[in-house]
Amino acid sequence: MERRKFIKRAALATGGLISMPYILPSGLLHAQTTPQLAEHVVFVLFAGGVRQQEAVLQQYLAGSQNENIEGNIMYNMLVGEAPEDKIAYGRDDVQNNIIGAHPIDRILETPLELQGTLFPEVRFARGGAGHFNGLCTGVSGNYYPTQGLRNRPSAPTIFEYLRRHAGFKATDCWFVGHGIGGSRPLLNHSDHPDYGRRYGGNFLAPLVTFGAPGQKHFMDFKNYHPETDWEIIREIRNFLNNNFVAEGLEIPHLYNTPEEENQIREFVRHMFEKVKSNSVILPPVNDNRDLKTIGYAVEVLRYFKPKLLVVDLSDIDVCHSDFTAYLKNLHRGDHGVGFLWREIQRIPGMQDNTTMIVMPEHGRDMDPNPIQDLNDWYAYDHSAGNENTRRIFTMMAGPGIDANLKIGGPDNPIGDASDITPTIADIFGIKHQVEAAGLMDVNARSLFDRM
Amino acid sequence: MLTSDKIAILVLMIFSLQIFSSCTVEDNYIYEIKEQTILPVNSEKDKDKSNVQYISILYTNLFRKAMSPNDMLDALRAIESIGDKQIAFDILVSKYMNSDEVVLPTEEEMREDPEKFIRDTYKRFFVRQPTQAELTWMINYINSRPEVNPEHFYFAFATSNEHFHY
Numbered sequence: 165m166e167r168r169k170f171i172k173r174a175a176l177a178t179g180g181l182i183s184m185p186y187i188l189p190s191g192l193l194h195a196q197t198t199p200q201l202a203e204h205v206v207f208v209l210f211a212g213g214v215r216q217q218e219a220v221l222q223q224y225l226a227g228s229q230n231e232n233i234e235g236n237i238m239y240n241m242l243v244g245e246a247p248e249d250k251i252a253y254g255r256d257d258v259q260n261n262i263i264g265a266h267p268i269d270r271i272l273e274t275p276l277e278l279q280g281t282l283f284p285e286v287r288f289a290r291g292g293a294g295h296f297n298g299l300c301t302g303v304s305g306n307y308y309p310t311q312g313l314r315n316r317p318s319a320p321t322i323f324e325y326l327r328r329h330a331g332f333k334a335t336d337c338w339f340v341g342h343g344i345g346g347s348r349p350l351l352n353h354s355d356h357p358d359y360g361r362r363y364g365g366n367f368l369a370p371l372v373t374f375g376a377p378g379q380k381h382f383m384d385f386k387n388y389h390p391e392t393d394w395e396i397i398r399e400i401r402n403f404l405n406n407n408f409v410a411e412g413l414e415i416p417h418l419y420n421t422p423e424e425e426n427q428i429r430e431f432v433r434h435m436f437e438k439v440k441s442n443s444v445i446l447p448p449v450n451d452n453r454d455l456k457t458i459g460y461a462v463e464v465l466r467y468f469k470p471k472l473l474v475v476d477l478s479d480i481d482v483c484h485s486d487f488t489a490y491l492k493n494l495h496r497g498d499h500g501v502g503f504l505w506r507e508i509q510r511i512p513g514m515q516d517n518t519t520m521i522v523m524p525e526h527g528r529d530m531d532p533n534p535i536q537d538l539n540d541w542y543a544y545d546h547s548a549g550n551e552n553t554r555r556i557f558t559m560m561a562g563p564g565i566d567a568n569l570k571i572g573g574p575d576n577p578i579g580d581a582s583d584i585t586p587t588i589a590d591i592f593g594i595k596h597q598v599e600a601a602g603l604m605d606v607n608a609r610s611l612f613d614r615m
Numbered sequence: 616m617l618t619s620d621k622i623a624i625l626v627l628m629i630f631s632l633q634i635f636s637s638c639t640v641e642d643n644y645i646y647e648i649k650e651q652t653i654l655p656v657n658s659e660k661d662k663d664k665s666n667v668q669y670i671s672i673l674y675t676n677l678f679r680k681a682m683s684p685n686d687m688l689d690a691l692r693a694i695e696s697i698g699d700k701q702i703a704f705d706i707l708v709s710k711y712m713n714s715d716e717v718v719l720p721t722e723e724e725m726r727e728d729p730e731k732f733i734r735d736t737y738k739r740f741f742v743r744q745p746t747q748a749e750l751t752w753m754i755n756y757i758n759s760r761p762e763v764n765p766e767h768f769y770f771a772f773a774t775s776n777e778h779f780h781y
Contacts, residue, residue, distance in 0.1 A: 344692060349696075367699075368696065372695070373696040380690075381690045382707065384710065384713060385709035386713045396762070397767050397774075398771075400756070400763075403752060404772065405776045407749060413660075413661060414776045414779075415779045416663075428699070432706060
C-alpha cells in the first residue's frame with residue numbers, strides 16, 4: 165500500500181514525464197511509461213559467495229563449525245545481536261595476539277533491514293555457482309549455464325538497457341570492479357547485436373588504476389590544454405579515423421562524448437592527487453581490498469553522481485581456504501555497505517534520492533572442504549550442484565521502498581538472482597521496454613512485483 | 616598496245632574490286648572494363664591488435680626500444696582497469712609524452728620538410744606511405760596551423776583506429 169501511495173506522489177511530482185514520447189539523445193524514440201522511483205541506484209554485488217548460515221540466518225559458528233555460538237556479524241545490514249563468544253571476525257588484538265578480537269563499530273544507527281525491504285530467501289536458480297556467472301546474472305537478469313570466462317554476457321546488461329531505452333549517458337553508468345581478474349572488465353556490456361558496446365557502462369577497477377600499475381603508467385600524465393592541444397589532436401585523429409572507414413573497426417571505446425572523456429581524464433588526475441595526499445575517502449576500517457574499492461566507489465559517486473553504479477566485492481571468497489578470514493571479510497563487507505549508505509546520504513543530489521540494492525552473486529556449500537584454518541575451523545567452497553549455493557538474499561532501501569518489510573523466508577523463497585535488472589529498470593521507469601526485449605531469464609521479475 | 620576499251624575495262628575491274636572488298640563484314644570487337652573494387656590502402660588492416668600488441672608497438676614507436684616484461688604486465692593491467700579503451704590509451708600516451716625519453720622529431724624538422732615528416736610518421740605508425748590526398752591534407756594542416764607540433768601528430772597517430780589494427 166505504501167508503494168502505491170509513493171507512486172501516486174511520484175506521479176504527481178513528475179507530472180508530464182509520464183507517457184510523453186520524446187527523442188532521446190541517442191536518436192531513439194522513447195516513451196517513458198512509468199515514473200522514476202529514484203534518481204540514482206547503487207547495486208552492491210556482495211561479496212564473493214556468501215553462506216546464508218553466516219548471513220541472514222545469523223548462525224555464526226553454529227551453522228558451520230559444530231560450535232553452538234550464534235549471532236549477527238552484519239549489524240549494519242541486519243537486525244540481531246552479535247555473537248558473545250569466540251569473537252574472531254573483528255580487528256586483530258595485536259598486543260595480545262588475538263585474531264579478529266575487536267568487532268568493528270557499527271556505522272548505521274538503524275540497520276538497513278529496518279530502513280528498507282529484505283528478501284531473506286532468494287534463489288540463484290540456474291547454472292553453476294561461479295563468480296562470473298553470478299555477476300553476469302546480477303547485471304543482466306539472465307543465467308549463463310554454459311558460458312565460461314573471457315566472454316561477455318550474451319544478454320544485454322542493465323547499463324545497455326538504460327543507455328538505450330532511458331537515454332542515459334555513458335558517465336551515468338558505472339561498474340566499479342574489485343579488480344580485473346575473473347573477467348570483471350567484461351561486465352560493463354554484452355555482445356548482443358542490438359545493444360553492446362555502443363550502450364556500455366564505464367568500467368573502473370580502482371585498485372589497479374590507482375594502484376601500482378596505474379601509478380607507473382598513468383600517474384602524472386601530461387595535462388594537455390583541452391581547447392588547444394586536444395582540439396588539434398582530435399582534428400588530426402578524426403582525419404585519420406575518417407580515412408579508416410571499415411565498419412566497426414575502431415578502438416573499443418564506450419561512446420563517451422568528448423566532454424565525458426575530458427571529465428573521466430580529469431577524474432583520474434583528481435584521484436591520483438588524492439592518492440598522493442592520502443585523502444581518498446575510505447571507510448573507518450579499510451584493511452582489505454573490498455573496503456578500499458568501496459571508498460573509490462564513493463569517489464565515483466561524488467564526482468559523477470551517476471544514475472547507476474554497480475560495485476562488486478569479492479574478499480569473502482577467501483572462504484575456500486580460511487573460514488576465519490571469511491568471517492572477518494563478511495563483517496567488513498557489512499561495514500563497507502554501511503559506510504556506502506552513509507556516504508550516499510552525504511552527497512548533495514543523491515541524498516534521499518538513491519536506492520541501494522545488495523545481493524550476493526551466489527551462495528556457498530552446505531558442507532565444508534577438508535582445509536582447516538588457525539582456529540581449526542573448516543573452509544567452504546561453492547560447488548556446482550550444491551543446493552546451499554542457490555540460497556542468497558536481497559536487500560534494498562531508498563525512496564519508495566517499504567521500511568522494515570521482510571518478504572519470504574527459508575520455507576517460502578521469494579525472489580530470484582535475475583530480478584535485479586528488471587528491478588533497476590522498474591526504478592528508472594523502463595521496465596516494460598526491458599521486458600519487451602525478451603532477453604532476460606523467464607523467472608526475472610521486478611522485486612516490486614513480488615511484494 | 617592497250618586500246619582505250621581495254622583500259623576502261625581494267626579501270627572498271629579495279630574499281631569493282633575496291634567496292635567488293637570494302638563491303639567485307641569485319642569482326643565486331645567491343646572493349647569493356649573489368650569491374651574492380653577499389654579499396655583504401657589500409658583496408659587489409661581488419662584485425663584488432665591485442666592490448667599486449669598495441670602497448671608493445673606503441674612503446675617501441677615512441678621510445679624506439681622494447682618494453683621490459685614487467686613494465687608490459689603493469690601497463691596491460693592499467694589498460695584493463697579502464698573500460699573505455701580510447702580514454703585508457705589517451706592517458707597512457709599522455710603519460711609517455713611526459714617522459715624525456717620519447718623520441719620525437721623537432722618542430723624545426725617538421726616545418727623544414729613537412730612531406731618527409733608526414734611520410735616518416737605514416738611509416739612509423741601505420742607501416743605504409745600516405746596517399747596523395749592524405750599527404751596534401753597533412754601538409755596543408757602543418758602550413759596553416761602554426762601551433763601544431765610533432766607531439767600532436769604522434770599523439771593522434773598513436774591513438775587512432777588504424778594504429779589499433781593490423
